[in-house]
Amino acid sequence: MSTSPEPAAATAITEETLDQIQARHRKEQRDLQSRITQKKKNATKKTRKGVNDECAQLEKELKERQEAEIRKASGEAVEEAPQEDFEPEPEPEPGNDLADSLQSTTLAPPQQPQAQQPQESGSGGGGKKRNRQKERLARRAAEQEAAAVAAESEASNMVDHRSIEKKAMSKTFEKNSLVEKEIAPDGHCLFSAVADQLTLHGVPLDPAEDGRPTVVPYKIVREQAADYLSRHRQDYEAFVEENFDDYVDKIKNTAEWGGQLELAALANAYNVEIRVVQDGGRTEVIPPSSEGIEGEERKVVWLAYYRHGYGLGEHYNSLRKK
Structure with missing residues (x-):
């Protein structure tokens, strides 16, 4: 199935035919797979989990962008994902029991009270507040270290x-x-x-x-x-x-x-x-x-x-x- 060209005022993407967009998408996917393969080959024990997370994010972003381009080329409305004002929690690797256990400690949304949360002292706010960003980074580092050995073992067993x-x-x-x-x-x-x-x-x-x-x-x-x-x-x-x-x-x-x-x-x-x-x-x-x-x-x-x-x-x- 092919589509007619959009008016001259359209963007460069919509000026492509559906055939051309599909061909370009395949090339982008091949290029990304080559990058991912190289990244995983160069990863060390300490960076393996971070590389896997980065690769998964690259694949997700490419998939979402390509799906949006296909919908746009087909004349469908493209909805933009709502923006969050806080950083989403990282998802654990499938089959990683330790990562699953760590994921269960994810902080609840801000509107829900935290168990044993330090209380601010005085009406002037003189108490020490929790640094949620540091807590997220600490959990992420723990997950990366926990998955490093398993990821390294998996890579060593990959068949060429x-x-x-x-x-x-x-x-x-x-x-x-x-x-x-x-x-x-x-x-x-x-x-x-x-x-x-x-x-x-x-x-x-x-x-x-x-x-x-x-x-x-x-x-x-x-x-x-x-x-x-x-x-x-x-x-x-x-x-x-x-x-x-x-x-x-x-x-x-x-x-x-x-x-x-x-x-x-x-x-x-x-x-x-x-x-x-x-x-x-x-x-x-x-x-x-x-x-x-x-x-x-x-x-x-x-x-x-x-x-x-x-x-x-x-x-x-x-x-x-x-």
């Missing part, structure tokens, strides 16, 4: 899935004399990778036209996938959980990620065999022989599929012969 995945796939690349062509991780990667492969093999992206130089290649491939799904609705509708027409529209007109359903549609639409290299081997998507072109060898499209190699996880690259 990215390196393991890359190493496993490299063996298949070498065996088949393949080299990667990096595709932008912008939500269009599957369609961009297929477009790159089809162009290498001399397969027209739009069989009905000689060429559409003014149209970005991935958009043509998206259209072909969506059109094939629509024409063969009876074969694919059962695999789509949402409204089928809405799903097809997203594949055609937005940055919706493509997957196995779209690979099958593209293999049939272009009459090519699609081989996908991934951790654990490779999968093949082959259209029915009855739809092949007699006497002509079917082209083979090679793609690399990553689950962990990129910021947002799933990603496709194009694989070319050496």
Whole structure:
């Protein structure tokens, strides 16, 4: 789904299309994940809890801002959160019993009387008042120290899935004399990778036209996938959980990620065999022989599929012969 541009007086955000906003959001999320990973790697025993709190806050702020931008781009009213004149209490780490225990000592709101609260002496206010800010900082420091050992242990047990995945796939690349062509991780990667492969093999992206130089290649491939799904609705509708027409529209007109359903549609639409290299081997998507072109060898499209190699996880690259 896409939206029409706002008037010239609108802000820079509302001048973007919904497609562009979604693509930018994915990049911001990838960048934030990279920052968070680096922060956690550099954290020490004493700073681990503080780093975790900071990372959680960064993720929360990014999520809230992006949700507000999406609502604004969709024409929905954006409500601003009410401002508090006191600092909110930090939330404990999930599963941290000690942090949960400490959290239970949180001060009650100012209007409620505190048990054993020091009384001010005299009508002139000569007694010593409690410093709530220092108390909050003290509790926070205690929580950070209590969670440091657990956080350090958790980090040491983290598996480097990215390196393991890359190493496993490299063996298949070498065996088949393949080299990667990096595709932008912008939500269009599957369609961009297929477009790159089809162009290498001399397969027209739009069989009905000689060429559409003014149209970005991935958009043509998206259209072909969506059109094939629509024409063969009876074969694919059962695999789509949402409204089928809405799903097809997203594949055609937005940055919706493509997957196995779209690979099958593209293999049939272009009459090519699609081989996908991934951790654990490779999968093949082959259209029915009855739809092949007699006497002509079917082209083979090679793609690399990553689950962990990129910021947002799933990603496709194009694989070319050496």
